[in-house]
Amino acid sequence: MKKDSKKKTLEEIYKEAREKEGPVIIPPQIDSRYYHFLLENESAEELGLLLKEYEKYKKLAKGNLGRIVKGKMIFGEPPEYYNPSEEEKRLSEIGNSIGRLLRKDITKESGIKMLQSILRYGAYADSVEYDLFNFYYVDVVGTGRFIYPSGSVKTSFSIIDMICDNIAQNEIPKQELEQIKNRERQDKDEIKKCFEDLLTFLQR
Numbered sequence: 329m330k331k332d333s334k335k336k337t338l339e340e341i342y343k344e345a346r347e348k349e350g351p352v353i354i355p356p357q358i359d360s361r362y363y364h365f366l367l368e369n370e371s372a373e374e375l376g377l378l379l380k381e382y383e384k385y386k387k388l389a390k391g392n393l394g395r396i397v398k399g400k401m402i403f404g405e406p407p408e409y410y411n412p413s414e415e416e417k418r419l420s421e422i423g424n425s426i427g428r429l430l431r432k433d434i435t436k437e438s439g440i441k442m443l444q445s446i447l448r449y450g451a452y453a454d455s456v457e458y459d460l461f462n463f464y465y466v467d468v469v470g471t472g473r474f475i476y477p478s479g480s481v482k483t484s485f486s487i488i489d490m491i492c493d494n495i496a497q498n499e500i501p502k503q504e505l506e507q508i509k510n511r512e513r514q515d516k517d518e519i520k521k522c523f524e525d526l527l528t529f530l531q532r
Contacts, residue, residue, distance in 0.1 A: 372441040376449030423458035439495035
């Protein structure tokens with residue numbers, strides 16, 4: 329026998345309404361205009377621009393840290409949580425954008441475009457390090473949906489290593505690749521030379 333909807337609790341009605349909406353996709357928790365800026369420039373031709381943004385927000389995030397917040401249980405918040413700043417969240421999204429580009433199956437042509445972009449923008453960063461922030465949602469009956477940070481994961485990778493492993497491995501002799509990967513990268517001049525040599529090898 330079908331249950332009378334009038335006898336359902338408010339929680340049951342609310343839950344059913346949410347389920348009809350389908351899977352919940354939590355949007356990036358940064359300024360929407362900046363998020364679209366990242367999407368528009370997530371390309372091989374603009375990797376250098378993304379790296380410049382990374383360098384910019386790495387400094388800004390250090391000077392604008394988030395804070396520990398006492399949660400309001402009535403709104404589904406945890407008792408206490410770290411609320412990252414806008415700068416920290418932007419740095420996280422920038423790191424994700426760079427990582428997605430470098431983890432794709434990239435052709436020789438797009439690899440050349442990436443290296444040319446890095447040199448054009450003068451973005452001689454090798455190590456990308458950031459906190460990857462995760463978020464979750466809570467549906468509160470009679471109030472709405474709230475999104476809260478659920479913690480972060482320390483994330484890091486080397487631009488040069490990623491390029492050697494994911495882009496150039498079928499285009500450059502293994503011995504030459506290893507020579508580049510084993511070089512000292514203590515300053516920007518050394519990093520720049522690695523990028524220049526990778527580009528030279530790919531353009532052969």
